[in-house]
Amino acid sequence: MFQYQVPKRFTDLNAGGHVDHGVLIDYLQEARTEFLLSAPGPVPAMLDSGVLVTGHWVEYLAPIAYRTPTVDAEVWVDQVGGARFSISYRLSDDGVPVALARTFCVPYDLEVGELRRLAADERALLTQAVAEPVSVQPLGKVKPTELAQARPMPLRVRWADLDSYRHVNNVKFFDYFGQARLELIAGAGPLRPGDPWVVARQDLDYRLPIDFRREPYQVRTGVARVGTSSCEFVADIVDPADRRCFATARSVLVSVDEAGRPEPITEPVRKLLTARQASD
Template sequence: MTTTMRVEVPLRWGDMDAQAHVNNGMVAEYLQEARVDFLHAAGVTEMLETGVVVISHQIEYLAPITYSPRPVVVDLGITHIGGARFEVAYLLSHDGVECARARSVLCPFDLASQQVRRLSAGERGWFERHRIEVEPFRDLQAPALLGRGVPHPLRPRWSDVDRFGHVNNVRLFDYVQEARIAASSWVDASMLRHGSSLDPAHAAEEHSLWLVARQDVEYLAQIPYRVEPYRVDTGVARLGNSSVTFAAEVVDPLAEDQVLVRARTVLVCADDEGRPKQLPTTTRSRLGRELVRD
């Protein structure tokens, strides 16, 4: 992937999770930081002032990131320009190792009128000068949950809200993760003995890791801050040889379960060296009973 701009994003010690590497959600935050710098460099700061919303993210995780004083390096370019949307492609590296590839679809948004607006001639011209060609990601298919799966109530934190007055897109990676960990009610004693717990605390004890290999998030509506919790439903969408794909939906119980966000997450079961290993028979059988079908 030949990109047109490079941004360095510093790591923070607190970016690491219980598995001693940078949490998958933080990768989305690094991309956001790089994207904001990209838009500032473009001179299209009006978009950052009046509003820009994320339509979707696709992130492919290639290697874990461990803490060091050296920043992550994000290379960016524009892959598609529509009338009222554009797509950004990223390649994220750390210490010379490619760690993630990603795509984000965004559109300018007028916060005052709460309406999507078209790209201006100046914005289109700058984006055209930063066009690149990339291979598209394969689609991650998952059925609509329609209230199925394991429900998890989730209340936004005050600090989750960004300058545009709604929950920041990056925080949804955290919400989906919290719900997925809460769904460890699927885990029984036989799974723990096989060392394939979905709970990272157990997995670390058993020399087994669950690594996020891919994550797609689609934003269907803004999520405002409130004290009443939203709900995140999580279900098993697909079982592979060494992987499981989870589907998640953030819904509003106060609005007849309106779906606000949809996500798909691919987890790979790995040994303590990070090499994929087969799902144990008991784990496969247990998760198979939770499969959500069309």
């Protein structure tokens, strides 16, 4: 099993003084990249020819503070197919488990601009490292009907959002969905300082790459379920001109008090969330 210490940055912290949930996805990417670059044979070269992320399943177990300079990551291949493979992670901070995750990947030919199958030697090397996947169950695909009452938000891509493949990096999608969720919740009134909401689970499915352009895309955010202290959000990113879908996301957030303990969702926020919930 591959182990890597992901360096923290002070700018990784959010308003609550913890590493932001979207930054944790960047930690997964750093650990995954080091894992692939450290592999023998043709595997490191796959990053140059192209590897696309098609999905993430992420379970957040505990907040990450800035007590230590690194986050400890365990990384391994958990499944290999003819044209795809998936990777599992266990992350801990100062000995405390903080996240479990799986990432789903496909090889890509950047020169041709098409998905490709794994070469025989690539598949053989990846298969050598296969172990049981981490225990994270999927939240389920987003259904179009769940977005019937969704709130639209214009999305302007920044030049800095692009990666070496000249598409928006997979990590940035989490920022887009997170911004849209908070703007929806803020419709009930200003958010208090700190962390009134924490992300407990998040799944993201990538459909198409997002290119840089000056015209905004659109994030649509709806509500699938409202509980006592938690809420399940659904969202997608679309082109407002032709309705092409670039990604979908399902996430579970928990309302917490200043000590980080679950607390009931306030009535103004509950009313707002219920209005964005699609009828059965």
